Amino acid sequence: MKTVFFDIDSQLDFLYPAGALYVPHAERIVPAIARLNRFAAAHGIPVVSTTDAHAEDDPEFSAWPPHCVAGTWGQRKAEATLLDGRIVIPNRACDMALEGAPQIVVEKQTVDVFLAPNLARVVELLNADGYVVYGVVTEICVLYAVRGLLKTGKPVTLVTDAVEALTAEASARALEEVRAAGGTLATVSEITA
Secondary structure, eight states, X not given: OOEEEEEEOOBHHHHSTTSTTOOTTGGGGHHHHHHHHHHHHXXXXXXXXXXXXXXXXXXXXXXXXXXXXXXXXXXXXXXXXXXXXXXXXXXXOXXXXXXXXXXXXXXXXXXXXXXXXXXXXXXXXXXXXXXEEEEEOIIIIIHHHHHHHHTTTSOEEEEEEEEEOSOHHHHHHHHHHHHHTTOEEEOHHHHHO
16 A cells, blocks of 8 residues: 655744744654654655745734744744655645655645645545545644645545644644544554654
8 A cells, every 4th residue: 555644844944942933842743743754765665745835925824823934944844854855845836746856845835735735646646545634733834734635535644643733722623623524643653653
């Protein structure tokens, strides 16, 4: 069974207190994300890493404070989550060669990664039999990724100790939605066993 891991928005602006849109306690999941990404690389499992790459006057900033502006410190992924040999797919129509890339960084400008112009093609080219999802934040970008991946009809697993939410209540609602939609929940240890 070919699995693809999805590392959602593990960027400095979200993960650390100095970030522009810090998710409280998110820094605690960085080792879990790093462990999952390294496990994937060691087992030939592709990792799709989504990253916000906003313009300075991005429309999303009417709903959220400015964050992850392309080229800034905060837009970068946490170093521990990066794999050697990665490729970056920009948030615009482009040619892409994914063969052999252990990590495919897909840039996006909205909370729903499936609105990025290249993600559907990346998913199609990878042709997975199932997905494992983790990152930030549980009830927004992670949930949108799970929703989109469930529409493929393939199994989707959310890694509960490698996600962080804005509130416990929002997290509980998101996890319940994942289960109700047919997704499963697992821990890092269960995935990497």
